[in-house]
Amino acid sequence: MKFISFFILALLLTTNISSQQVKSPSEFLGYEIGSRFTRHHKVVDYFKYVSSTLSNVKLEKYGETNEHRPLYVSYISSEENIINLEKIRKDNLSQTGIIAGNATNKKAIVWLSYNVHGNEASSTEAAMLTLYELITSKKAWLENTVVILDPCINPDGRDRYVNWYNQVKSTPFNIDQNAKEHSEPWPSGRPNHYLFDLNRDWAWASQVESQQRIAVYNKWMPHVHVDFHEQGINSPYYFAPAAEPFHEVISDWQRNFQTAIGKNHAEYFDKEGWLYFTKESFDLLYPSYGDTYPTYMGAIGMTYEQAGHGRAGLGINTDEGEVLTLKDRAAHHLTTGLSTVEISSKNAEKLNIEFKKFFDNSNLNYKSYVLKNENEDKMNRLKKLLDTHEIKYENAKSGTVKGYNYNTQEEDKFDANNTDLVIHTNQPKGKMVKVLFEPNAKLADSLTYDITAWSLPYAHGFKAIASKSKISSTFINDTKTVKNIIDTSAYAYISKWNSLDDATFLGALLQHNIVPRYTEKAFSANGKSFKKGTLIILRNDNRNSDFDTKIIEIANKHQRSLTPISTGFSEIGVDFGSSSVKPIHKQKIAVVSGKATSSLSFGEVWHFFETQLQYPITNINSTNFGYTDLSKYDVIILPNGYYNAVLNKSTLTKVKKWTRSGGTLIAIGNALKSFANKDGFSLKTKKLEEEEKGKEDNLIPFEDRERKSVANLITGSVFKSTLDNSHPLAFGYGKEYFSLKLSGTSYSYLKEGYNVGYFDKNAKNISGYAGSKAVKNVPESLLFGEEPMGSGSVIYMVDNPLFRSFWENGKLFVANAVFLLNSNKLK
Numbered sequence: 001m002k003f004i005s006f007f008i009l010a011l012l013l014t015t016n017i018s019s020q021q022v023k024s025p026s027e028f029l030g031y032e033i034g035s036r037f038t039r040h041h042k043v044v045d046y047f048k049y050v051s052s053t054l055s056n057v058k059l060e061k062y063g064e065t066n067e068h069r070p071l072y073v074s075y076i077s078s079e080e081n082i083i084n085l086e087k088i089r090k091d092n093l094s095q096t097g098i099i100a101g102n103a104t105n106k107k108a109i110v111w112l113s114y115n116v117h118g119n120e121a122s123s124t125e126a127a128m129l130t131l132y133e134l135i136t137s138k139k140a141w142l143e144n145t146v147v148i149l150d151p152c153i154n155p156d157g158r159d160r161y162v163n164w165y166n167q168v169k170s171t172p173f174n175i176d177q178n179a180k181e182h183s184e185p186w187p188s189g190r191p192n193h194y195l196f197d198l199n200r201d202w203a204w205a206s207q208v209e210s211q212q213r214i215a216v217y218n219k220w221m222p223h224v225h226v227d228f229h230e231q232g233i234n235s236p237y238y239f240a241p242a243a244e245p246f247h248e249v250i251s252d253w254q255r256n257f258q259t260a261i262g263k264n265h266a267e268y269f270d271k272e273g274w275l276y277f278t279k280e281s282f283d284l285l286y287p288s289y290g291d292t293y294p295t296y297m298g299a300i301g302m303t304y305e306q307a308g309h310g311r312a313g314l315g316i317n318t319d320e321g322e323v324l325t326l327k328d329r330a331a332h333h334l335t336t337g338l339s340t341v342e343i344s345s346k347n348a349e350k351l352n353i354e355f356k357k358f359f360d361n362s363n364l365n366y367k368s369y370v371l372k373n374e375n376e377d378k379m380n381r382l383k384k385l386l387d388t389h390e391i392k393y394e395n396a397k398s399g400t401v402k403g404y405n406y407n408t409q410e411e412d413k414f415d416a417n418n419t420d421l422v423i424h425t426n427q428p429k430g431k432m433v434k435v436l437f438e439p440n441a442k443l444a445d446s447l448t449y450d451i452t453a454w455s456l457p458y459a460h461g462f463k464a465i466a467s468k469s470k471i472s473s474t475f476i477n478d479t480k481t482v483k484n485i486i487d488t489s490a491y492a493y494i495s496k497w498n499s500l501d502d503a504t505f506l507g508a509l510l511q512h513n514i515v516p517r518y519t520e521k522a523f524s525a526n527g528k529s530f531k532k533g534t535l536i537i538l539r540n541d542n543r544n545s546d547f548d549t550k551i552i553e554i555a556n557k558h559q560r561s562l563t564p565i566s567t568g569f570s571e572i573g574v575d576f577g578s579s580s581v582k583p584i585h586k587q588k589i590a591v592v593s594g595k596a597t598s599s600l601s602f603g604e605v606w607h608f609f610e611t612q613l614q615y616p617i618t619n620i621n622s623t624n625f626g627y628t629d630l631s632k633y634d635v636i637i638l639p640n641g642y643y644n645a646v647l648n649k650s651t652l653t654k655v656k657k658w659t660r661s662g663g664t665l666i667a668i669g670n671a672l673k674s675f676a677n678k679d680g681f682s683l684k685t686k687k688l689e690e691e692e693k694g695k696e697d698n699l700i701p702f703e704d705r706e707r708k709s710v711a712n713l714i715t716g717s718v719f720k721s722t723l724d725n726s727h728p729l730a731f732g733y734g735k736e737y738f739s740l741k742l743s744g745t746s747y748s749y750l751k752e753g754y755n756v757g758y759f760d761k762n763a764k765n766i767s768g769y770a771g772s773k774a775v776k777n778v779p780e781s782l783l784f785g786e787e788p789m790g791s792g793s794v795i796y797m798v799d800n801p802l803f804r805s806f807w808e809n810g811k812l813f814v815a816n817a818v819f820l821l822n823s824n825k826l827k
Contacts, residue, residue, distance in 0.1 A: 021053075022050060022053055022054060022132070022135060022136065024132050025125075025128035025131075025132055028046050028049060029042060029046065032327070033125050033128065033129055033327070033330055034125060034314075034325060034326045034327025034328075034331075035314070035326075035327070037121055037125070037161075037162040037165060037166065037314075037326070038124065038125060038128070038162075039159060039162055039163070040069055040124075040152055040155040040158055040159050040162075041069075043124055043127070043128060043151050043152060044070060044072060044151075047059055047072060047074050047131065047151060050131060050132075050135065051074065054135055056077060056079045056081075056082050056135065056142070057075070057076050057082070057131075057135060058074070058075040058082055059072055059073075059075075060072065060073050060074075060075065060216075062213065063208065063209065063211075063212025063213065064212075065154075065156045065192065065209060066193035066194065066208060067156045067159075067193050069156060069159070071150075071155070071209065071212060071213070072150070072151065073148050073149065073150045073216060074148070074149045074150075075146060075147070075148055076131065076134050076142065076146070076148075076149060077107070077142045077145065077147065078139075078143050081107060081142070081146055084105060085146070088105050088109075088146060089219065089220055091103035091104060091105045091106065092106075092109060092220065092221060093220075095352065095355060095356040095359070096221055096298065096355075096356075096359045096428045097427075097428040098221070098428045103352070106348070106349065106352040107144050107145055107146050107348060108144060108145040108146070108223055108344045108345055108347070109146050109148065109220060109221075109222040110145060110146070110147050110222060110223065110224045110225075110226075110340060110341055110344045111147075111148040111149075111150070111217070111220070111224065111225045111226070111294070111299075112127070112147065112148070112149045112150070112225075112226050112337055112340070112341075113150045113225065113227050113228065113290055114126065114127040114149075114150060114152055114153065114333075115151070115154055115157075115158050116153040116154055116198045116199045116227060116228075116290055117157065117189075117190045117198075117199060117229060117230070118154045118155075118156065118157020118158040118160055118161050118189035118191070118192075119157065119158075119161040119188055119230075119310030120190070120306075120308070120309055121158055121161055121162060121189070121230075122230060122306055122308055122312075122326055122329035122330045122333060123229070123230070123306070123330075124151055124152045124158060125326065125329075125330040125333075126329075126330040126332075126333030126334045126337060127149060127150075127151040127152070127228075128151065129330060129331075129334045130149065130333075130334055130337040131149060131151075133338055134147060134341065138338060138341065138342070141341050141345040142345075144345055145341060145344060145348060148220060150213070153209060154191075154192050154198050154209065156192050156193045157189045157190060157191055157192050157193075158189060160188075160189040161188070161189025161190075162189070164184065164185065164189070165181060168180050168181050169313060169314065173313055173315050175316050175317040177233075177316060177317060181313045181314075182311050182312070182313055182316055183311075184310045184311070186594055186595045187593075187599030187603075188599065189310055190310065191603060192207055194207065194603045194606055194611075195599045195600060195602060195603025195604075195606065195607075196600070196603050196604075196607065196805070197804075199227065199229075199289055199290050200286075200289065200450070200804055201804070202214070202287075202288045202289060202290060202293035203287045203288035203293055203389075203436065204385075204804060204805065204806035205385065205389075206804070206805035206806065207607075211388060214388060215388075217297075218389070218390050221297060221298065221299070222299050223298075223300065223351040223352070224261075224299055224300045224302075224340060224344050224351070225290070225294035225299045225300070225301050225302070226302050226303075226336075226337065226340055227289070227291055227301075227302070227303050227304070228304050228306075228337070229304065229305045229306070230305060230306045230308040230309045230312070230329070231305040231306070231307060231309060232309060233307055233309065233311055233312050233318050234319050234320065235277075235305070236274070236275035236276055236277065236307050237269070237274065237275065237277075237304070237306050237307065237332050237336075238276065238277055238280070238281070238282060238303070238304065239261075239276060239302070239305075240258040240259070240261050240262040240265075240303075240304075241255065241258040241259045241262050241278055241279055242258060242279070242282055242284045242291070242302070243279055243281055243282055243283045244283060245284070245285050245443055246283070246284045246285070247284060247285050247287075247295075247296070247435060247441065247442075249296060249434060250284060250295055251354070251357070251358055253354040253357070253358075254295060254354075254358075257300050257351075258302060260343060260347075261300070261302065261339070261340060261343055262278050264339050264340075264342065265336050265339045265340075268335050268336075268339055269332075269335070272335075274332065282303050282305065284301070285441065285443075285450070285452065286450035286451060286452070286454070287432075287436060288804075288806075289301075289303070289450075290303065296431055296432045297429065297432060298355050298358040298359060298431075299355075300351075302340075306329050306332050306333055307324055307329070308326075308329045312329070313326070314326045358431070359428050359430075361425050361427070361430030361431060362426070364430060364431070364434055366403070366425060366434065366466045366468055367424065367425055367426065367467060367468060367469055367470040367471075368403075368422055368423065368425070368466075368467045368469070368470050369422070369433070369437040369457070369464060369465070369466050369467070370396055370401045370403075370420055370421070370422050370464060370465045370467060370471055371422075371423075371457060371463070371464045372414065372416075372420050372463040372464065373420050374462075374463065375499060377499035378461055378462065378499060378809070379421060381460065381500075381808055382456065382460050382808075383421075385456075389432065390429065391423065391427070391429050391432065391433060391436075392424070392427050392429075393421055393423045394421075394422050394473035394474060394475045394476075395418045395419065395420065395421065395422065395474055395475065395476045395478070396416035396418060396420040396421070396422045396471060396473055397416070397418065397471075397473060397474060398415075398417050399415070399416060399472065400413050400415055400416070401413060401414055401415075401416045401465050401467060401471055402465070402467060403465040403468060403469075404439055404465065404466040404467075405463075406455070406457045406458065406463065406464040406465070406466070407463055407464075407736070409439075409766050412465070413465070414465060416471070418474070418476060419478070422473040424470060424471075426470065436455070436456050437456055437457065437464075438466070439455055439457075439466055440455070440766070440767045440768070441453070441767075441768070450716065451715060451717075451740070451742070451768065452715070452717055452768035452769040453716055453717045453740065453768025454716075454740075455718070455767055458718050458738040458740075458767065459806055459807050459808055459809060460809055461738075461808065481559070482556060482559045482561050484552050484556055484561065484562045485552065486548040486549065486552050487548070488548055489564075489566060490548075490564035490565060491538070491539060491565055491566055491576075492536050492537055492539060492565045492568065492576060493536075493537045493551055493555075493562040493563065493564055493565070494530060494535065494537075494562065494563040494564075494565055495534070495535040495537070495555070495560050495562055495563075496530075496531075496534060496535075496560075496561075497518065497533035497534050497535055497731060497732050498531070498533070498732035498733075498812075499732065499812065500612060500808070500811045500815065501558065501559070501560070502535070502560065503811075503812060503815035503819065504558060504612065504613055504614055505535075505554070505555065505558040505560045506535060506584065506815075507613050507614060507615035508554050508558060508614070509537070509551070509554060510584065510585075510587070510615075510819075511586070511616075512554060513586070514537060514542050514547075514550065514551060514554075515537075515538075515541040515542055515584070515585065516535045516536065516537045516541075516583075516584050517535070517536045517537070517538060517541070517576075517582055517583050517584060518533055518534065518535055518536065518581070518582060518584060518820055519532060519534050519536060519574060519578075519580060519581045520532060520580040520581075520582065520728065521573055521574045521580045522573050523570040523572060523573030523574050524570060524571045524572035524573060525565050525570050525571055526563065526565060527571075528563065529572075531731075531732075532725070532728075532731050533728070533731030538576060582823075583824050584819055584820070584824065585823055585824070587634045587635050587818055588632060588633045588634045588635070589609070589616070589617045589633065589634070589635045589636075589818060590617065590618045590619075590620050590628075590633040590635070590636045590637070591606065591617050591618070591619055591620070591636075591637045591639065592620050592621075592622050592625055592636070592637070592639065592641075592643075592646075593606075593619050593620065593621060593639075594622035594623055595622055596642060596643045596645065597622060597638075597639045597640070597641035598641050598669075598670075601639035601641065601802075602641075604639070604800070604803065604804065604805055605617075605637055605639050605668075605802060606619070607805060608805065608811065608814065612811070613815065617637075618633070622641075622643070622646045623646075626646065626650070626651045626654075630658040630663065631658065631661070633663070634662070634663060634664065635663070635664045635665075635666065635817075636655075636658075636663065636665050636666070637668070638665070638668065638671040638674075639668050639669070640668050640669030640670050640671060640800055641669075641670060641671055642670060642673070643671060643673075643674040646674075652674075652678065652680075656680055656789065658792075659789045659790065659792040659793065659794060660790025660791060660792060661790065661791060661792065662790070662792045662822055663792040663822070664792055664793055664795060664817065664818070664821050664822045664823075665792070665793070665794045665795065666795045666797065666814070666817050667794065667795065668797045668800050669742070669743065669797070669798070669800045670743070670745075672745075672747065672796055672797075672798060673685075673745070675794065675796075676747060681787065681794065682750050682751055682752040682787050683747055683750065683785075683787070683796055684747060684748045685745070685746075685747055685748075686746040686747055686781055687777075711771040711773040711774070712744050712773050712774050713744050713771045713774055714741050714743060714744045714765075714770045714771060714774045714775065715742065715769070716740060716741070716742055716768055717740070717741055717767060717770045718738050718739070718740060718768055719739055719741050719759060719763055719764070719765055719770075720736060720737075720738055720739075720759075720764075720766055721737050721739050721757050721758060721759050721763070721783045722735065722737075722757070722758055722760055723735055723736065723737050723756065723757050724754065724755065724756050724757075727754055727786070728816055728820040728821055729754075729756045729784060729786055729795065729813060729816050729817055729820070729821065730756050730757065730784070730813070730816070731816055733812070737783075737809070738766075738809070739757070739783055739799045739810070740799060740803060740810075741765070741770070741799050742799060742800060742803060743798075744771060744774030744777070746774075746777040746778055746781040746782075746798075747781055747796070747798055748781065748782065749781070749782055750785045750787060750796075752787060752788075753785055753788060753793075754787075755782060756783075756784045756785055756786060757782075757784035757813075758780075758781065758783055758784075758785075759779055759780065759781050759782075760780065761779045761780050762779065763778050763779045763780075763781075782798055783798050783799060784796065784797055784798070786821065792822050793822060795817045795821065797814075797817075801813050801814060
């Protein structure tokens with residue numbers, strides 16, 4: 001007995017000595033945290049060192065960025081919990097219904113995420129400090145708590161910022177706000193490699209970092225999730241509770257525990273005299289944030305914001321005359337991180353009880369969402385997204401489905417069949433289903449931090465019904481593999497055109513020097529009907545010995561079904577030699593980037609071409625645009641941006657000359673302002689209607705100004721538009737399109753050109769918030785238009801169809817503009 005007691009005592013002493021022997025971040029790195037920025041590989045080295053030294057810390061590589069930096073999470077708990085980590089994980093999942101079982105090992109699970117925005121860099125420094133404190137001074141909390149710590153969600157952006165800052169900073173650092181070290185160059189370190197904001201990508205999972213992180217997140221489904229950020233240098237520190245509006249699926253417990261966490265933080269901040277604020281600015285509505293996505297998955301999801309951002313560097317003088325240092329910023333994040341773990345540990349039992357309750361979805365209004373399958377490619381893209389989030393779906397049984405019709409915005413019905421998709425809300429992630437599919441999110445407040453409409457049936461372009469009754473369904477494994485075979489007698493091969501996958505296939509053909517054609521008019525051949533835009537690959541255009549082999553190989557790789565045709569004589573409609581069957585030549589595309597452009601919008605274009613169309617583009621810096629030889633390019637894309645300094649009078653003349661010679665100029669979002677009301681362009685801005693006389697803005701009380709200003713804004717709501725789908729820009733679409741409107745700026749119909757997409761006189765927002773004044777300007781305005789100019793044309797895209805890469809139904813417009821307009825002309 002004495003031997004056993006001695007052994008236990010020795011073990012405890014050994015463990016204690018081991019903990020004491022673990023180096024602090026400063027000891028390991030050789031400098032004090034806050035005295036310099038730590039590059040990502042050094043952060044990884046410290047986490048590897050701790051996990052290799054201690055048995056109660058486990059490090060897991062979960063992915064890799066586009067620039068090949070590793071992504072890690074660290075599991076920190078007691079030794080016993082780490083030994084039983086898999087059981088703890090499964091026990092927790094059993095509380096959600098995701099897997100079967102009865103939880104016996106109920107630990108609090110707290111996930112801390114750092115540095116989603118690369119230039120908000122103090123949080124990764126704090127992550128190392130937090131790890132050290134948890135394994136030394138705060139070990140008692142780990143007895144009933146598992147902490148999952150991601151030290152850097154966005155390593156590519158972080159290193160972009162840190163490398164720049166280290167190159168330009170003064171020694172010692174300069175606190176003057178005008179110093180170069182406080183003025184980041186375009187595109188800043190905030191976004192990832194493709195210049196996406198990863199804090200807006202949780203639900204859409206367009207980026208590899210998001211996809212890989214969500215796979216691990218869904219394995220754990222934590223009870224608490226914190227996203228660490230930085231804000232402007234003159235705002236102190238923000239923590240929970242969040243601001244209104246809260247989405248209606250958020251439970252009272254989630255609201256109340258946010259407040260409890262905030263009060264716990266406040267005690268620590270009050271002792272130090274640190275300033276902070278709560279309940280302002282950062283709401284819980286848009287589902288793709290690092291606080292809302294976990295919230296809709298049952299967690300207490302929160303954003304913490306420290307003053308600083310990329311402007312602060314190692315230290316800066318604020319407007320109040322205080323020197324804000326990196327050391328202070330890291331200390332504040334350390335404090336809230338530890339406080340979060342502390343209160344979670346104290347409430348571990350209650351967290352588990354309430355977490356389990358969240359997954360009761362019996363009170364949700366809509367029981368099923370039914371999506372009509374009229375386009376298999378679109379359906380597969382939606383299924384892929386649902387699979388990413390592990391949301392279950394089935395096929396409808398044949399019969400009439402009744403409910404809210406997304407197209408008509410009325411109670412309606414349609415006939416369903418077994419190819420249609422059904423997503424029920426009586427599944428573990430039913431509340432997330434509601435959030436992603438609901439026709440219109442309930443808004444408790446019009447002052448929100450982001451877009452207010454995102455419903456997937458609109459975003460993906462489906463006819464859909466939201467039903468208050470559970471729709472009969474069954475699972476059909478209908479995975480099909482396309483396997484075309486060579487037909488050496490074929491006069492031509494035909495392929496459909498109504499999805500982004502078709503455009504990717506077209507891009508591959510062009511890169512393999514195959515010349516396809518597209519038809520501007522419908523036709524019938526071999527007993528089949530083919531729509532406008534259909535691709536026709538003629539043997540006569542491609543007189544190569546390996547023509548058949550090459551085209552079949554490309555089609556099978558891209559899973560495109562080809563129809564071989566033995567004659568160019570159509571049964572109905574145009575023959576293949578018609579002038580309406582136009583060749584598509586390989587397009588050389590330039591995209592403008594740099595200071596004049598929105599880095600996010602440029603990133604959307606870059607990501608679209610490189611990862612989805614898989615078609616090459618040339619990135620031209622906006623500062624070089626004025627003296628670039630434009631004749632090298634067939635298409636020039638101007639992402640959303642402000643081009644007044646770039647498109648001056650002489651450059652506009654140069655652009656017009658290039659366009660008249662056959663070029664296609666595509667302007668997106670605010671880029672249109674550089675052409676509106678200018679000589680030589682027919683685009684005209686619609687002015688906002690004046691308010692009633694006597695209601696002068698300067699008489700509005702100061703405290704009401706912000707709320708009143710939103711009347712002029714549209715920051716993300718859905719409007720129904722009309723399409724002229726006889727125009728190549730709208731090939732592959734029907735006669736209606738639901739657009740995500742991101743701005744209150746409106747343009748009149750083109751008087752000289754084609755109004756391909758437009759809002760008619762009855763247009764109104766059907767989902768999300770739109771300001772009362774701005775919404776009046778949408779009817780009888782332009783959405784997508786083509787202005788012919790000589791042999792070329794200018795394409796106006798008022799709403800950005802590539803926004804955050806989640807509005808899937810808009811992407812074909814960009815492909816149409818690039819490949820179907822003016823591409824028949826050899827330049």
